[in-house]
Structure formats: structure tokens, C-alpha cells
Amino acid sequence: MPTTATRASRAIRAVSLRTDYVPSVSLFWNPGDSDPEPTEITNNIPDAVNSARISFTFPPGGVLIANIHPDDILVQDNSPANNGGAGIWSSAAMPSRVHLYLP
Numbered sequence: 001m002p003t004t005a006t007r008a009s010r011a012i013r014a015v016s017l018r019t020d021y022v023p024s025v026s027l028f029w030n031p032g033d034s035d036p037e038p039t040e041i042t043n044n045i046p047d048a049v050n051s052a053r054i055s056f057t058f059p060p061g062g063v064l065i066a067n068i069h070p071d072d073i074l075v076q077d078n079s080p081a082n083n084g085g086a087g088i089w090s091s092a093a094m095p096s097r098v099h100l101y102l103p
Contacts, residue, residue: 088101
């Protein structure tokens, strides 16, 4: 089990990744989300203001690709509200594995 220091380090790396590789903070937000669109990314706490996980959840920074199983979830909606209440989209590591889970 990761220590608090390890989790904090991973959180900082996830936030740093945004500024290095992602051109717009709007990529972390779904227009159907009731949470406000971030103006900057300052954390990776699910559903928090200005979070990299404002609309979607994904593994924290520091997870090695070699350790990801094909069935592991890579990205998933935080809320059915992102899709008008229709369900939660979830994508597994295999590119052809995207599912809508109904409430």
C-alpha cells in the first residue's frame, strides 16, 4: 500500500504532467459536468475545483505502463451527469474496450 508521501508525490507528478503535455485544461472537463470548468490545474482530487480529475478519473502519475493489465480502467467518467444521466463511460487499457455502464 502506498504511503501518504508516495501518494502526494504521485499527485504532484500528475499535476505537473498537465503543464508539460496537455495543451488545454478544458481536456480534463466534460461540458455535461455540474462542476465548473477548470481555469488551471492545481490538484488531482476527484471533483475538486481546478482538478485534473474534475470530470474523469484515471490512474495517478507514476503508474508504469508495463504494470497495467488489459482490463485495467484507464479513464472513466466521475458521474453519470457527464452523459445526461445515461451512464458512465469507461475505457480499459485495450483500445477496443470502451463501455457505457448504465445506472
